[in-house]
Amino acid sequence: MNPLMIDSSIHPIFKPVIVALDFADESETLHFVRQLSPDLCQLKIGKELFTATGRNLVEKLINQGFKLFLDLKYHDIPNTVAQACKVAAEMGVWLVDMHVSGGRRMMEAAANAVANYSQRPNLIGVTVLTSMEQADLIELGFSQTPEELVICWAKLAQDSGLDGVVCSAQEAASLRAKMGQEFLLVTPGIRLNVAENADDQRRIMTPQQALKAGSSYLVMGRPITQAKDPAAVLRQINHTAYDLF
Numbered sequence: 001m002n003p004l005m006i007d008s009s010i011h012p013i014f015k016p017v018i019v020a021l022d023f024a025d026e027s028e029t030l031h032f033v034r035q036l037s038p039d040l041c042q043l044k045i046g047k048e049l050f051t052a053t054g055r056n057l058v059e060k061l062i063n064q065g066f067k068l069f070l071d072l073k074y075h076d077i078p079n080t081v082a083q084a085c086k087v088a089a090e091m092g093v094w095l096v097d098m099h100v101s102g103g104r105r106m107m108e109a110a111a112n113a114v115a116n117y118s119q120r121p122n123l124i125g126v127t128v129l130t131s132m133e134q135a136d137l138i139e140l141g142f143s144q145t146p147e148e149l150v151i152c153w154a155k156l157a158q159d160s161g162l163d164g165v166v167c168s169a170q171e172a173a174s175l176r177a178k179m180g181q182e183f184l185l186v187t188p189g190i191r192l193n194v195a196e197n198a199d200d201q202r203r204i205m206t207p208q209q210a211l212k213a214g215s216s217y218l219v220m221g222r223p224i225t226q227a228k229d230p231a232a233v234l235r236q237i238n239h240t241a242y243d244l245f
């Protein structure tokens with residue numbers, strides 16, 4: 001069963017989008033968030049906004065009722081990442097990510113660190129960034145295709161106790177088949193249609209394609225933040241999700 005269905009077992013709430021709040025400061029962010037509600041979407045704070053605002057804004061948005069993805073892509077020695085995950089758990093965040101390339105011991109330490117929190121965050125591993133393609137991997141010394149590397153790293157993440165991965169929706173169908181129904185597949189690189197500007201993304205899909213392929217959540221920044229009516233775009237995607245499941 002898709003995790004979206006688990007969320008919706010009592011009331012059919014379909015809200016697969018995590019809106020990436022890639023803004024420079026708090027006032028711009030809060031101005032934008034006023035157009036949204038926790039019934040429509042989840043939110044993500046990444047490196048730019050967190051560097052500018054710190055935990056204050058994270059806690060403010062959680063207090064407004066939003067599920068929050070703290071996207072700081074940890075990549076460090078096991079103890080450092082484990083301690084950072086504990087702080088995130090204490091802040092009440094819903095999703096925390098780390099690079100799978102930090103290795104098994106880093107991921108196991110993170111999973112152990114949050115295991116005893118009554119409301120622990122889901123830990124997810126970043127596989128191959130959606131901005132990367134085959135040529136980038138070759139330059140880094142990898143001979144696998146992006147899909148092969150994503151599958152290998154997703155298995156390692158699952159084996160190390162993580163709850164899911166960040167990957168492109170292009171890998172979602174094979175991951176869903178291999179990793180089971182409960183494993184979270186969080187997919188950025190989403191564009192409303194294939195003709196839309198891909199910006200710096202390389203491995204992209206539409207919301208409908210991604211959900212059909214087995215994505216649990218769609219991370220969307222510019223297609224929502226630059227829309228004339230962000231709430232209307234989200235409602236449309238939620239309808240699409242409802243029709244699919």
Ligand SMILES: O=C(O)c1cc(=O)[nH]c(=O)n1[C@@H]1O[C@H](COP(=O)(O)O)[C@@H](O)[C@H]1O
Pocket residue numbers: 020022046071097126128129130131166167188189190199201219220221222223
């Ligand atoms: O971890 C992420 O969220 C992430 C991983 C990845 O592989 N690719 C990726 O684009 N992201 C994030 O997803 C968002 C995508 O933004 P848009 O391209 O504007 O939709 C950004 O906030 C990225 O930091």
